[in-house]
Amino acid sequence: MKPPRFAYHAPDSVEEALALLERYGGDARVLAGGQSLVPMLNFRLVTPAALVDLRRIASLAYVREEGRHVAIGGMTRQRAAERSPVVATRLPLMTEALRWVGHLPTRSRGTVGGSIAHADPSAELPAVFLALDGEAVAIGPAGRRTIAAADFFQSFFTTALAPTEVLTEVRFAAMPAGAGHAVEEFARRKGDFAIVGIAAVVAQAGGRAAHVRLVAFGASGTPLRLAAAEAALADGPLDRAALARAAEAARGEVDPVADNNASADYRRHLVGVLVERAAARAAGIALPQEPAHV
Amino acid sequence: MSELVDVRLTVNGAPQHGRCEPRKLLVDFLREDLGLTGTHAGCEHGLCGACTIHIDGEAARSCTTLAVQADGADILTVEGLARGDVLHPLQQAFHECHALQCGFCTPGMLMTAIDFLNAHPAPNEDEVREAMSAVVCRCTGYQGIVDAVLQVSRSRR
Numbered sequence: 001m002k003p004p005r006f007a008y009h010a011p012d013s014v015e016e017a018l019a020l021l022e023r024y025g026g027d028a029r030v031l032a033g034g035q036s037l038v039p040m041l042n043f044r045l046v047t048p049a050a051l052v053d054l055r056r057i058a059s060l061a062y063v064r065e066e067g068r069h070v071a072i073g074g075m076t077r078q079r080a081a082e083r084s085p086v087v088a089t090r091l092p093l094m095t096e097a098l099r100w101v102g103h104l105p106t107r108s109r110g111t112v113g114g115s116i117a118h119a120d121p122s123a124e125l126p127a128v129f130l131a132l133d134g135e136a137v138a139i140g141p142a143g144r145r146t147i148a149a150a151d152f153f154q155s156f157f158t159t160a161l162a163p164t165e166v167l168t169e170v171r172f173a174a175m176p177a178g179a180g181h182a183v184e185e186f187a188r189r190k191g192d193f194a195i196v197g198i199a200a201v202v203a204q205a206g207g208r209a210a211h212v213r214l215v216a217f218g219a220s221g222t223p224l225r226l227a228a229a230e231a232a233l234a235d236g237p238l239d240r241a242a243l244a245r246a247a248e249a250a251r252g253e254v255d256p257v258a259d260n261n262a263s264a265d266y267r268r269h270l271v272g273v274l275v276e277r278a279a280a281r282a283a284g285i286a287l288p289q290e291p292a293h294v
Numbered sequence: 295m296s297e298l299v300d301v302r303l304t305v306n307g308a309p310q311h312g313r314c315e316p317r318k319l320l321v322d323f324l325r326e327d328l329g330l331t332g333t334h335a336g337c338e339h340g341l342c343g344a345c346t347i348h349i350d351g352e353a354a355r356s357c358t359t360l361a362v363q364a365d366g367a368d369i370l371t372v373e374g375l376a377r378g379d380v381l382h383p384l385q386q387a388f389h390e391c392h393a394l395q396c397g398f399c400t401p402g403m404l405m406t407a408i409d410f411l412n413a414h415p416a417p418n419e420d421e422v423r424e425a426m427s428a429v430v431c432r433c434t435g436y437q438g439i440v441d442a443v444l445q446v447s448r449s450r451r
Contacts, residue, residue: 008362191427
């Protein structure tokens, strides 16, 4: 299938991009790497009047360490982020998650900002953004604003970004020193969208969880912070009983949908299994060996 | 028809120029405008990998890239692999390992594997299988493909 007709613009600056987005009054789409938008155009799921391609705005591709923070430009290719020593050191959860994002040939084009702005509920980077309490920097007609990850995702493919805004940067505080992390995902084929995935960060103090983030993706209309599961894990000694309580709590707080990959019940079951595995790995707790399965 | 755009790029070392609608996919631009039909259009939504080429040295799907996005880029397609009658080592390994049957996915397999081996010169079999799962083959069952990629990796050590 082929894309519908659209006008095409590749501005040289963010200011120019904003003027174009204004001119089309919400009927233009921002094109970053195109790994989600071009397939949607090919399927004609979207039919914008115009595309505003950010490819010429080289100043939007960077990974910068700024004190205790890491700033990633919206147009940073996923593959560049995957190779970044700063990301690997400061945000190792993201490095692990990136290996689950599509395949090498899609990561070489796909961008960090594009994936987060696209807000596919089963994608990895939006879940990482939420799990690491990131902030989105958006520039629009009214100027620059920052949006906390907790306020960013609103519904399926829907974010707090206005159609006339550009996501220029995502920012993160470095993960706590000594924190464990894990991404556990179940998909038909590695690189396919997750049927369900869990991103976990666990920092410990005195045998208890001092900082816990558990985020489910593919299990609700947005990536979802599992607050009850986090509380269950932090309530008491960090052991296998705590993992089981967290898994039970997580099953109760997701709202999965059924599609041709999995039923809602199966997704709910996977949430429990993957919370246990992800939290165990992030906390360094050994789980009993699973029976081998194909 | 929308306004036409100029696309100037380098393909297999040679400068090329075309004019097309902005909605034209890079795979169609290569095939229809430049006559380079070695790159195959399969699923046309980034899933099957048959259309994989290299953009500025890295594997990418040409069906999820607009031709105009590749303006100014350096492109390598399967036609650019052999040197005259001498096959690229990976093409030769595909031949020796029976890594193709119908051949439809082969251009994408080759372009994916070459980038993968550049980035991971000494992979194990699991890593090769994971990397090659980026391209769908419905004939060979992958064994020959994995063998060929491993053979080239070993021969370079």
